[in-house]
């Protein structure tokens with residue numbers, strides 16, 4: 001069976017993709033819980049990109065703080081799909097006073113918390129659930145929301161709903177950073193049935209951001225593919241409120 005393209009208005013299913021979100025989460029949960037809690041698992045077997053990834057993300061955050069010239073706050077960040085705290089500890093904790101974390105796996109959220117035993121106030125709330133089931137307060141709390149290699153676990157319509165929900169929690173000048181694998185525009189999306197991950201094109205991300213009512217303030221190609229050639233192209237999108 002050939003792989004189908006996700007339409008902007010409806011979710012057609014890919015080969016091996018579960019339609020039911022709970023079933024999909026069960027497969028994803030099994031995938032991660034049967035693997036060691038290591039950077040290698042977080043990085044799909046490419047631990048060697050960790051340093052370059054953090055360095056690149058550091059440059060991005062520094063440029064955003066410069067660009068927004070005092071308007072981008074550093075009080076509260078939310079990280080979606082935090083895993084074992086690779087980005088939380090090595091990047092976000094250096095920029096934000098408090099971080100709320102989310103992951104489908106409780107053991108990952110716990111492990112992330114243990115990284116901050118000497119800085120008890122750094123991790124605020126832990127949301128152990130699928131990003132699609134997040135229940136967040138509707139008041140603007142977050143200066144920045146970081147989503148790296150996690151949004152592919154939701155189908156297009158659920159991702160639009162998530163972004164609409166996140167809109168209510170973002171401060172006026174708040175930003176959402178998405179760092180993710182991307183197929184080229186016009187190319188067939190890819191889907192990995194092992195962990196139920198969907199790789200979109202940039203066009204699909206644009207469409208989803210637009211439907212959710214965000215504007216795109218940055219679209220940057222990651223340099224990580226230069227570190228490991230087998231990687232899919234990775235892009236960084238920064239979304240802001242209209």
Ligand SMILES: C[S@@+](CC[C@H](N)C(=O)[O-])C[C@H]1O[C@@H](n2cnc3c(N)ncnc32)[C@H](O)[C@@H]1O
Nearest residue numbers: 042081082083086103104130131148149150153
């Ligand atoms: C590829 S790892 C990336 C982890 C982290 N963002 C990083 O870059 O190191 C994907 C993470 O997403 C989590 N995850 C998978 N499905 C999820 C879902 N539906 N909601 C929230 N987290 C999910 C996994 O448990 C895993 O920790």
